[in-house]
Amino acid sequence: MNNKRTWLVLGANNILARAFARQAASAGNDVILLGKAGDDLELLVNDICARYPDVDVLSVELDTSNLDSFVKTVEECEEKAKNIISVFSALETAYAQKECGKDLGKIKNMFQINYFSQVYFLSAIAPVLQKQLCGEIIVLGSTAGEYGMPDNYAFGSTKAALHIWLQGFQAQMAQYHVNVTTVKADDWDTVGERKYSFYQKPLDPEACARSCLHYAQKKVKVCYFPWYTALTVPLRRYAPYLYRSLKK
């Protein structure tokens, strides 16, 4: 076995997962794309093959509505992987808070995909990575999980739950030299209406994917993207309390 990785990219229809798969392939790693059947997985497989012909790219169906099927999916991936397995998870769905207020089923759906699917899959793949005694897991978190905002607190709560679970999971996997990185991305344009100021633009998926790979190689546990949100998030979180206490 060499240092080459086979990256399992979860939620491959997500734009960030797509960017990450390309980034991983450009570094010479093999890629297995996991996503819903009918999503444009084959399109992405062709895309990566056309870009990097020396890289092995495969797609595997991932049914997030049937969490028990994940064990079989992991077995299938383990069988197909030729190198050290690493995982990038961008399984994510998002609804605007207004929609969640009207239909509570949407919150359930968000928890199913953003939390339970990732927890089930990572739990299923954990023994494989523990056996390897190396590998990386990168999970897409969000700054929305750091503090509640009126326009996306339902989505934020799914990410907050995931962040807490990952903290414990990190400690568990560290014993087996497997690094777990949580990438807390800022204002990803996945949900709701937004107003962007002149200089604030939606995040660049390619830059984020590059950072994810870089932080995983550096074995960083938690990172923010863009980096400066590590500073602005506490400010945004505590500014209202500070303002209120100063007003008193």
Added chain:
Amino acid sequence: MHWYEMKLSGKGRTSSSVGRVCRPERIADVPKYLEQVGKNGIVVRGSASSYADQTLNTDGAVMMSGRLDCIRSFNEETGELICEPGVTLETITRLYGARGFMLATASGSGQHTLGGALGANIVGQNGHKKTSLACSVNWMDVVLADGQIVRASLEENEDLFRSVIGGQGMIGIIVLVSINLLKKPALNVVVEKRRITNLNDLIESLRTVRKSCDFCSVWVDTSARSDAIGRGILKTASFTRDPVDVSLFSVPKRRFSLPQFVLHMASWSFFQNLRYHFFSDTKTVTSYEEFLYPSDYVRVFSSKGVYQLQISFSEAEGPQALRRILTELSQSRITACRAVLVLTKKDRLSYLGFALHGYTISLDFIRRKGLEDFLKHLITIATEHNGRVSLQDDALLEPRNLIMMYDCWDKFVKVRETLDPQKKFDSDFARRLFVREKKNEQ
């Protein structure tokens, strides 16, 4: 389906607008977004490389095509690449350059998306050999105003093909392109740079190099006065099998933006003088990829805004027209912060193709009081010499100029009226230049 409200500007930052923005990630989403477009229509925006209002749509919708960037297939034998429009030229060069392929056009910037490059019909440093990028397109799929996806090529839907190329997104949205990449004759290029003393020397040199070299561009010093008008540095390049020159003291290429104080008129003139006088003739061998995209490395962004004026002149009118323009610049003491001259071949492919068989000069100016009037004066000079102002970066052209400059303008308008009578594909640029057309309708 997500829409955002966003303030957008052109690359030159001379105009900005607030519009509703969407970012489709799949081709199938494009017609769905089109259904949700309001009364001011929609315009497609790739990498936002146009300087002015070409990709702005005040109170309308803007579709960012950057995420439609999947490559469908690449045929190693024929060089045929089928991809979505959001793939940038730099990406294509990076991926396939090492495999011995190159794009037909060596444009100044690699940041353009393929869709944007075709929509603007860009020309490059090899404009005298290959007209534009569009000459290597086999076919393209275009989403029309009614949401239908139609294939266009020179054999199939020819009018549509000729209108979409260079049509600034006013006809439809390109969603899939089949383009032929060319086999590189050699991996490296020999780049020669030499000083040009005045306009006569410049024209004479360009006549000589038109046949002999593969790539050619001239940096023109617009701060020059009297007899020195037209002086500059001529850069020519040709493919070679010689190995790349290795230098121990080479500085790695980094992208940087010039600081604001450099962009002051007096300091700009001073720097141009320095560049010219301290330049010594060079000849180096470099890899083709290193040689490409020179304008990506130095960015000229002023908070005041930058205007770009790109004018093409025929070989007969060129010398006289260039002399007039450079003399006007000299007399008015207005220094262009970037002036580049390239050789071009007549664009017969596109209805709104601007390149003529002759010379194309590209001038960048930092915005200041009275500059607009001066640029309009330059446009008048261009009209008098049967020149054409490029639509891709224009900010000041008027409808009457357009009609006088572009012979096939009426054909373009006819196609637009047939395919998009409701003007679903609209922009600030389209409303500025096609105002008569709208008035007639009313």
